[in-house]
Amino acid sequence: MIRAAFAALLALMALPAHATQIDQVTSPGGIEAWLVQDDSIPFVALDIQFKGGASMDADGKRGAINLMTGLLEEGAGQRDATAFARAVEDLGARLSFDASDDTLSIGFQALSENRDQAADLLAQALREPRFDDTAVERVRSQVQAIIRSEATDPNSIAAKEMAAQAWGDHPYATSINGTAESVAALTRQDLVQAKNRVLARDRVVVGAAGDITPEELGPLLDRILGGLPEKATAPLPDKVEPQLTGGVSVIDWDSPQTVVSFAGPGLAIDDPDYFAAYVANHILGGGGFSSRLMTEVREKRGLTYGVGTALAPGLFGDTWRGGMAGSNATTAQAIDLIRAEYARMAEGGVTEAELTDAKTYLTGEYPLRFDGNSRIASIMAGMQLMGFAPDYIDTRNDRVEAVTADDVARVAARMLDPDALRFVLVGRPEGIAE
Incomplete structure (x- = not known):
């Protein structure tokens, strides 16, 4: 969700x-x-x-x-x-x-x-x-x-x-x-x-x-x-850590394709490494056809029409998740490739060229999606929900630009453990052991 x-x-x-x-x-x-x-x-x-x-x-x-x-x-x-x-x-x-x-x-x-x-x-x-x-x-x-x-x-x-x-x-x-x-x-x-x-x-x-x-x-x-009650009648839920463990769960589904969902621990938006993770995610799986996962899983091998990842911070808990779909026969190979790309980034970080391209895209597309009073109002409410200061909108690109290759390497080593990834498969994948 x-x-x-x-x-x-x-x-x-x-x-x-x-x-x-x-x-x-x-x-x-x-x-x-x-x-x-x-x-x-x-x-x-x-x-x-x-x-x-x-x-x-x-x-x-x-x-x-x-x-x-x-x-x-x-x-x-x-x-x-x-x-x-x-x-x-x-x-x-x-x-x-x-x-x-x-x-x-x-x-x-x-x-x-x-x-x-x-x-x-x-x-x-x-x-x-x-x-x-x-x-x-x-x-x-x-x-x-x-x-x-x-x-x-x-x-x-x-x-x-x-x-x-x-x-x-x-x-x-x-x-x-x-x-x-x-x-x-x-x-x-x-x-x-x-x-x-x-x-x-x-x-x-x-x-x-x-x-x-x-x-x-x-x-x-x-x-x-003004006519609403001053206080709600129940407390907010506690913030929790995800309980995910590494491994694979298979739900049998009669289909020639398997839907793949995968996730691991995420970062809260106030985490000092959040913007480094934001850039890392773009390079790993959030950057569409320019991402490593799309290159390895789709472009080189044609195992899926699309694969991607996203940071998913919430008010009460955070994950780093991804998904794809592919044929039952090749799902096991795709999972191995996803784990391999997590390990490659965790162990080797990213290149300066990847970093520059990611930051150029993330800062360049920033104003292009800003339009209309309704969007602005939503942004104002979202900033408050996330605990940002009012000057965030004037400093956001500076935070992206400040991310270094060392920052990405640090957060990747901290967060991208392929053995901690939980995969949920819905289909009849071949060669998968739960």
């Missing part, structure tokens, strides 16, 4: 290299937000993140927060689902709600002239969701359909098995969707309790961008969030 914090990190790695003015705003009610003001278009975007997300599910109620999140746009106050959707549409606004392992996230976009009315609708959705029976059953059916689909998808099966092995009894170990049985058993009261476990002012971070001043943003924050 790719967690929200990981997604936020990807956005953070795409900020522009020029100075950006960030205003740190505190509302009259004490709600904090970071704002990038831009008056060029009469439009404002907010990204609202509640820490904990679906990891806040109560024991025995897995899937409750995910289901509850899907119902926040299905009517509020006196408006049923149809009337609520029409009211949002009439304002030309957009509200979106999503849950992940790390956060419950809300997107808010509105024209400047309608932002107060749109804010009132969002506030009502957060304070007074209806959880009507018809809406609950409709969204429950959608979630059940996703659960059934995942049960027949080799990639989802591999991801779930890897999560179960990595995280033990932590919420990360299970799908935010829950199981068919846990979702079927959820009641309206469970949804109300789930809301109170995660939607509270002590859990929120807010990013804002667009046509709004700091003086205007404060009251808008209180308008949207």
